[in-house]
Amino acid sequence: MKHKKQPYRILFVCLGNICRSPSAEAVMKKLVKDAGFASEIEIDSAGILGYHAGEKADSRMRSHAVRRGYKLESISRPVVPADFYDFDLIIGMDDRNIDDLKDKAPDLEAVGKIRKMTDFAENSLYDYVPDPYYGGADGFELVLDLLEDACSGLLKQITASDRDN
Numbered sequence: 001m002k003h004k005k006q007p008y009r010i011l012f013v014c015l016g017n018i019c020r021s022p023s024a025e026a027v028m029k030k031l032v033k034d035a036g037f038a039s040e041i042e043i044d045s046a047g048i049l050g051y052h053a054g055e056k057a058d059s060r061m062r063s064h065a066v067r068r069g070y071k072l073e074s075i076s077r078p079v080v081p082a083d084f085y086d087f088d089l090i091i092g093m094d095d096r097n098i099d100d101l102k103d104k105a106p107d108l109e110a111v112g113k114i115r116k117m118t119d120f121a122e123n124s125l126y127d128y129v130p131d132p133y134y135g136g137a138d139g140f141e142l143v144l145d146l147l148e149d150a151c152s153g154l155l156k157q158i159t160a161s162d163r164d165n
Helices: 020-034 059-067 095-104 137-164
Strands: 008-014 041-047 089-092 114-116
Touching: 008 020, 008 095, 020 041, 020 059, 020 137, 059 137, 089 095, 095 114
Parallel strands: 008 041, 008 089, 089 114
Antiparallel strands: none
16 A cells, blocks of 8 residues: 555446445455554445446345445446546456456556456455356355455555555
């Protein structure tokens, strides 16, 4: 984490911003708060598409998350051009999200902020976070498993870079 007056800002992105990215936001917020970095790291989420703009996260995703102690409070919104300037790190859930984000990026500096969620995983055999929307309960649980692993790795990485500087 860089020493600067403004908090380090992370944006999680999935297709519609109703399952994976709001879950990543909630998982990361809890990890950041529990680690004592709430004033230093800000977290948000958005979707590639604005189809669900203004909606809460999927009720099934919220239900699975609350059983693990996460409260999905975000309201869906699409990625906007300002996000590429306002956030230090923009994390997509799968290769399609990454490609779409790169297409939306205004310049090469913005492209450099884009990473895939599983890049931060420490234990996962998955190279993307699958969309659980059209599946059953197991899919929502898998998403949470993958996000807990990757968010933990992400927090370690950004806090370790602070200690290294």
